[in-house]
Amino acid sequence: MASSWGSFLQDERQLQELARQAVDRALAEGVLLRTTQEPSSSDVVSYAPFTLFPSLVPSALLEQAYAVQMDFNLLVDAVSQNAAFLEQTLSSTIKRDTFTARLFDIYKQVLKEGIAQTVFLGLNRSDYMFQRNADGSPALKQIEINTVSASFGGLASRTPAVHRALVLLIAQEKERNVFDQRAIENELLARNIRVIRRRFEDVSEKGSLDQDRKLFLDGQEIAVVYFRDGYMPSQYNQQNWEARLLLERSCSVKCPDIATQLAGTKKVQQELSRVGVLEVLLPDQPEAVARLRATFAGLYSLDLGEEGDQAIAEALAAPNRFVLKPQREGGGNNLYGEEMVQTLERLKDSEERASYILMEKIEPEPFGNCLLRPGCPVRVVQCISELGIFGVYVRQGKTLVMNKHVGHLLRTKATEHADGGVVAGVAVLDNPYPV
Ligand code: ADP
Numbered sequence: 001m002a003s004s005w006g007s008f009l010q011d012e013r014q015l016q017e018l019a020r021q022a023v024d025r026a027l028a029e030g031v032l033l034r035t036t037q038e039p040s041s042s043d044v045v046s047y048a049p050f051t052l053f054p055s056l057v058p059s060a061l062l063e064q065a066y067a068v069q070m071d072f073n074l075l076v077d078a079v080s081q082n083a084a085f086l087e088q089t090l091s092s093t094i095k096r097d098t099f100t101a102r103l104f105d106i107y108k109q110v111l112k113e114g115i116a117q118t119v120f121l122g123l124n125r126s127d128y129m130f131q132r133n134a135d136g137s138p139a140l141k142q143i144e145i146n147t148v149s150a151s152f153g154g155l156a157s158r159t160p161a162v163h164r165a166l167v168l169l170i171a172q173e174k175e176r177n178v179f180d181q182r183a184i185e186n187e188l189l190a191r192n193i194r195v196i197r198r199r200f201e202d203v204s205e206k207g208s209l210d211q212d213r214k215l216f217l218d219g220q221e222i223a224v225v226y227f228r229d230g231y232m233p234s235q236y237n238q239q240n241w242e243a244r245l246l247l248e249r250s251c252s253v254k255c256p257d258i259a260t261q262l263a264g265t266k267k268v269q270q271e272l273s274r275v276g277v278l279e280v281l282l283p284d285q286p287e288a289v290a291r292l293r294a295t296f297a298g299l300y301s302l303d304l305g306e307e308g309d310q311a312i313a314e315a316l317a318a319p320n321r322f323v324l325k326p327q328r329e330g331g332g333n334n335l336y337g338e339e340m341v342q343t344l345e346r347l348k349d350s351e352e353r354a355s356y357i358l359m360e361k362i363e364p365e366p367f368g369n370c371l372l373r374p375g376c377p378v379r380v381v382q383c384i385s386e387l388g389i390f391g392v393y394v395r396q397g398k399t400l401v402m403n404k405h406v407g408h409l410l411r412t413k414a415t416e417h418a419d420g421g422v423v424a425g426v427a428v429l430d431n432p433y434p435v
């Protein structure tokens with residue numbers, strides 16, 4: 001089986017460094033053995049030997065081995081209950097092999113006495129190797145089944161931690177929402193996935209790419225980069241832009257990659273609402289297109305030209321029906337009412353207007369609730385809510401290998417605020433009460 005770790009295996013210095021880190025990790029994870037010198041004391045222990053890289057196993061064979069395990073359990077259990085089969089099968093063996101004979105004596109004795117045990121607990125391990133069939137396809141071939149003292153189930157469950165990915169979380173130095181991020185870090189740690197928090201500055205100072213564009217930070221290879229920074233212009237200086245470029249040039253999995261970040265711009269949102277655009281992007285998926293379109297509010301381009309002129313005229317005639325949005329994230333950037341009118345008047349004849357979009361103002365029905373904030377009086381105010389649904393997907397090359405929804409967020413704010421999120425002190429966290 002070819003190794004995908006080829007480039008590592010050729011770089012001696014890198015290999016040494018990786019091995020050093022992996023050994024520390026194995027020790028920290030408790031992948032341990034007593035030493036041959038002191039097998040009855042844990043005063044001195046060392047790491048249980050392990051590979052530096054996970055070895056490739058055809059996934060079909062892995063699935064096959066899993067799928068057949070319950071059958072092997074059934075089979076072992078059936079054999080153990082069939083005295084005639086055991087006796088007949090082992091009759092020649094026990095004549096020659098004293099160990100098996102001793103075991104068989106005990107078996108005979110308890111059979112005669114009547115078996116007192118009523119619950120049977122099997123912990124088997126069926127072992128295989130992989131071999132090519134004549135046609136070249138890989139085959140799973142059983143070495144043996146272990147029905148007694150099948151070992152390494154304990155340590156094997158810890159070794160994935162040694163081989164797992166390292167996630168780099170790009171964080172801001174000053175971050176009030178740190179506990180939201182810590183919750184994700186803790187969840188990853190609970191799954192034995194290590195996370196390091198670094199700033200863009202750290203990446204530009206210590207990050208590098210190797211010849212395969214693998215990303216290294218402090219000598220460790222980074223598998224996944226998760227951005228909780230870099231969505232606003234104020235979060236970048238020249239150094240940070242260079243760090244962002246370095247991360248993007250690497251083969252690490254970026255969450256999100258730059259194209260996906262761009263796909264979330266308000267300009268893209270506006271273009272997606274244009275007739276026929278969804279159909280081009282998602283061909284052969286008319287049902288998805290219909291479901292998507294049903295959620296769209298009115299969106300209007302402000303690009304120079306007749307269409308943009310008309311949108312501006314409508315917004316100026318009825319300012320309360322529209323929101324003016326620049327290409328910004330993070331809340332507090334949108335313009336409403338008089339502010340929108342002034343901005344539109346100023347931009348009307350300049351190309352700068354194309355950096356905004358116009359959106360129909362959504363008018364949710366207000367309801368009463370109490371918004372609790374530290375140091376604020378408790379009182380009922382008129383509120384509106386905004387529901388967020390989290391989605392996650394993984395694409396490998398051109399193949400979508402995972403796509404699912406993973407929960408929701410409900411934020412509620414007083415009707416007097418047009419814009420602003422939880423951290424800005426406008427909205428508060430809420431939960432939907434389905435009715
Ligand atoms: P941001 O990227 O800054 O979060 P949004 O488009 O989500 O920008 O707008 C910020 C807030 O402004 C929203 O949370 C919502 O309260 C309000 N808002 C945005 N668009 C509309 C709209 N079309 N109608 C009513 N309120 C809106």
Ligand code: MG
Pocket residue numbers: 330331
């Ligand atoms: Mg928003």
